[in-house]
Amino acid sequence: MSNSxxxxxxxxxxxxxxxxxxxxxTRFRDMAKAGxxxxxxxxxxRGVDLEGVLPPDTNWKSHNYTHLLEQPTLFYAVIxxxxxxxxxxxxxxxxxWAYVVLRIVHSLWQATVNRIPVRFTIFLLSTLxxxxxxxxxxxxxxx
Numbered sequence: 001m002s003n004s005x006x007x008x009x010x011x012x013x014x015x016x017x018x019x020x021x022x023x024x025x026t027r028f029r030d031m032a033k034a035g036x037x038x039x040x041x042x043x044x045x046r047g048v049d050l051e052g053v054l055p056p057d058t059n060w061k062s063h064n065y066t067h068l069l070e071q072p073t074l075f076y077a078v079i080x081x082x083x084x085x086x087x088x089x090x091x092x093x094x095x096x097w098a099y100v101v102l103r104i105v106h107s108l109w110q111a112t113v114n115r116i117p118v119r120f121t122i123f124l125l126s127t128l129x130x131x132x133x134x135x136x137x138x139x140x141x142x143x
Contacts, residue, residue, distance in 0.1 A: 005088040008096040016068040023061045030058045064110045087140030102126035
C-alpha cells in the first residue's frame with residue numbers, strides 16, 4: 001500500500017466518480033422504463049424531481065452520490081492538512097484508508113440493501129475515523 005497520505009483521498013475521489021456513473025446508468029435506464037424522455041423534460045428539472053417516480057433503489061444511488069460530496073469534503077481537507085504539516089504517519093494512513101474503505105462499504109450498502117441500522121453503523125465508524133484524523137490534524141498543525 002502507498003505511503004502517501006493523499007492516496008486514500010485519490011481513491012475516494014475516483015470512487016465518487018464511479019458512483020456518479022452508476023447513478024447515470026441506473027437513472028437513464030429507469031427513466032426510459034418509466035417513459036421519461038430527458039429531451040422533452042421541462043427546464044430546470046433536477047434529480048430530486050425523480051423521487052417517487054423512479055424505483056427507490058435507483059434513488060438510493062443518487063442519495064449516496066450526494067453523501068459522497070458532503071462529509072468526505074472534510075476528509076479531503078484533513079488529509080491535506082496532515083500531509084502539509086508532517087502528519088503523514090502509520091496511524092494517519094491507517095485511519096485514512098479505514099475511512100475510505102468504510103465509505104465504499106457504506107456506498108455499496110446504501111445503493112443496494114439500504115437497511116438503516118447497518119448503514120448508520122458504517123457511517124458512525126467512518127465518522128469516528130474522520131474525527132480522529134481531524135484531531136491529529138489539529139495536533140500536527142499546532143505542533
